[in-house]
Amino acid sequence: MDRPARLDRLLPFLVLTVFLDLVGFGIILPLLPSYASDMGGTAETVGVLLASFAAAQLLATPLLGRASDRHGRRSVIVISLGANVVAMLLFALAASRHALWLLFASRMLAGATSGNIGACQAAIADVATGPERARAMGKLGAGIGLGMMLGPWIGGRASKLGEAAPPLFAAAMALVALVGVLVFMKETNPAVLGRAGRDGRETAPRGAVSFAALAANPLIAAVGALYFMTFLYMTTLQTALALLAAQRFHWTKDHVGDLFGLFGLVTLIVQSALVGPIAQRVAPVHLVRGAGLLAAAALACIAFSPVSAVMLVGLVLMATALGLTQPLLASLASQYAGEAQQGAVLGLAQSSGSLARAIGPLLWGAIYQHVSPTAAFLGGSVAALGASAVTLRLRETDAATKPTPE
Template identity: 35%
Template sequence: MKNSRLLTIFLIVFVDLLGFSLILPLLPYYAESFGATAAVVGLLVASYAAAQLAGAPLLGRLSDRIGRRPVLLLSVAGTFLGFLLLGLAAPLGRWIAGFTAPQAVNWIILGVLFLSRILDGLTGGNISVAQAYITDITDEQNRAKGLGMIGAAFGLGFIIGPAAGGALSQWGYNVPAFVAAGVSMLNWLAIFFFLPESLTSEQRAAMALQKRPPFTFNALLQALNRPKVGPLLHVRLFYGMAFATFQTIFSLYAQSIGLSSRSTGFVLAYVGILSVITQAGLIGALTRRFRENWLMINALWLMAFALLAWAFTAQLWMLLIVMLPLALSGGVLNTVLQSSISKSVGRDEVGGILGIASSLEAFTRVIAPSVGGFLLGSLGRWAPGVFAALLMIWSISFAYRRIILPGRKENLAASAASGQ
C-alpha cells in the first residue's frame, strides 16, 4: 500500500512540475508580446516566487490541521485556475480590443498575467505538502529514499516540460498554458480518485486542537532560532541562495561563453538527468551506508568546489565535467536536508516546517536573479560562481558549529549513558 502511495505522490509531483515547466521558459516571450518591458517581465517572474514565499508555509500548516489530501486538492485547483487565466489572456485581449485603446488592452492583459502567476504562486507551494505526505507514510530509516523520489519527480518535470512547451509554442504562446491547465486537471483527478489521506482522523483532531500563532515574519525568525531545526533551515537558506544564483544566471553565463540557446537547454537537461539519477537511484544506498549529517557536510564541500570551478569554466567540455559534482551534491543536499528537517520536529509540525523551508527557497529565487545579474554585469562571468562558492563556505562553517559538533556531543552522551 505504501509503495502504491509513493508512486502516486511521485506522479502527482511530476505532473505538477511538468505543467509549471511547460510555460516557464515561454513566459517572458508571452508577456513581451503584450508590450511588457524587461523590468515588467522580471517582476512577473518574481511575483510567482514572492507569492509562494507567503503561500508555502500556510499550505503546510493547513495540511497539519485538516490533512494532506484536501490541501493537495485545493492547491492543484488553484494551479489549474492560474494556468487557465494565463491561457485566456490572449483571447481576452482580442475580445476587449474593440472597446478600449490598444495600450489599455495591454495593461489589462498584463494585469491578468500577474493575477495568474500570483494565484499559482499562492497555491503552488504544495511540494511541501507532498513532502509532508512522504514523512507520514515512511519511517526515519526510509524517509530520505522517499523524499528522493520527490526530488526525482521534480527533476523529471523540469527536463521534459521546457522541451514540450517549446514544441507547443509554435501554435501560440498561450497553447502551453492551456495544456498545463489540462495537465493540472488530470493531476487533480488523480489525487481525488487514487490518493488516500495519510493522516488518521485521530492525528488530525489532535493537530486541530493545538493552538499556534499565525504565520508571520516573527514566526519565521522563531523557527530559524529553534535549536534543532533552526540550523538546518539556515543551511537550507544559504545553500538555496547559492544554487539559485547558479540556476537564474546560468543562461546569461552560457551566452557569455558563446553557447546557443539549444546547447544551453541540453546542458540544463544534462544536469537535470544527473540530479534525477542521484535522487532516484543513489540516495537510498547512500543513506543506508552513511549518516545524514556526514552526507550533508560532504555534499556542502562538493557543492562549494563545483561552484568555484564553474566560476572559472569557459569551455563546454569543462562545463560538462563541472556539472557532475554540482548535480550530485545538489541531489544529495535537496534530499538529506528535507529529511533532516522533517525529523527535527514533531509529526504535528512537519507540514508547517517544510512549508517554511519551501518559503525560504522561494525567497532565494526572488533575490538571486538580481544579485547574480549585478555581479555578472559589473564584475564578470566569474563573479556569480565565486559569490555562490563563498556562500557554501559559510554554510560549511555554520553546519560544523551548529549541526555536526552538537550532533557528535549528543552521540557521545548517548553512548556513555547506554554504557552505564
C-alpha cells in the same frame, strides 16, 4: 494497515503527482527569461519576476503547511494544483498578449499556492520513519527530477508551436495531476484521520505549537538556514544560466530547454539510484556538506567556462550536488518535527527556501547585469560554501541537544 504497506501503496502515487506537476513547472522555468526579454524586460526584470514567485511562496508556504496539519495533506494538494492550472492559463494569456504584468500575476498566484510538494513530503513523513523516510524522500525527489528533465525538453519543442503553447502544456499537466489526486489519493495525516468518526469539529492537531516556537528550536532553525543557503545558490541557475548560454554561446530556446533537461536527467539518476543506498552508509549532514562543496566547484566551473562543454560539466556537477541535497533536506526537517508538526515544519523550511528564491534572483540578476555573468556564478559558489558551513552548525546543534550520558 502497517506503515511499510501504507508507504508502498502511497509512494508511487505521490511520485506521479509531483512528476506531473514538475513537468509543467519545468516546461516554463527555463523559458521565463526569454519571455520576460521578449516583453521588454532586462536581466533585473527576470530577477524581479522570479523573486515575485518566491515572495508569494515565502508568505504562503508556512500557512499551507499548517493547513495540511489541520485539514489534511490531500486538501492542500488539491488547492495547489487547481491554482496552478489557473496560473498557467494566465501565463498563456500573458504570452499571447505580451503583457508583462499578467506574467507577474501568473507567477505570484503560482507562488502563493505552491504547497503541493511540501504536503507530499509531509504525507511521506506521516507513514515512514528513519532510513525508509530518506529513501522515500529520494524517490519523491526522483519524480521531481524526472519532471524537471522532461519539462524543459517539452517546453523547448512546444515553443515552436507558439508563444502560448508551453504554458498551456503546463496547465494540462497540472490538471491531470489534480484529477488524479481527487480520484485516487487518500488522507494520511494522523490527526485528521483520528478525527474521523468523532463529532467532526475542526480543532488544532494535538501538540501543535506556534511558528515562533518552532523557529526557536535550534535544530529546526539550523535546517531553515541550510534551506536558505541551498536555494540561494540554486537560484543562480534559474536566473542566469539561460542568459549566459545565449550571450556567451548563442544558444536558442530549444537548446536551453535541452540544457535544463540534462540537469533534470542527472538529478533523476542521483535521487532514484544513489540517495537511498548512500544515506544508509553516510550521515545526511555529511552528505549535504559534501554536496555544498561540489556545488561550489560546479558554479565556479560554469562561471569561467570558455566553451559550452565546460559549462555542461559544471551543470552535471551541480545537478549531482542538488540531487543529493534536496531529498536529504526534507528528511532532516521532518526528522526534527513532531508528528503533529510535520506540515508546519516542512512549510517553515520551504519558506526559508522561498526567502532565498526571493532574494537570490534580485541579487544574481543585478550582479549579472551590472558587474558580469562570471561574478553572478561566483557569488552562487560562495553561497554554496556557506551552505556547507551551516552544516557544521547543524552538527554542533544536534550534538548539543542530545542527552549527555551519565
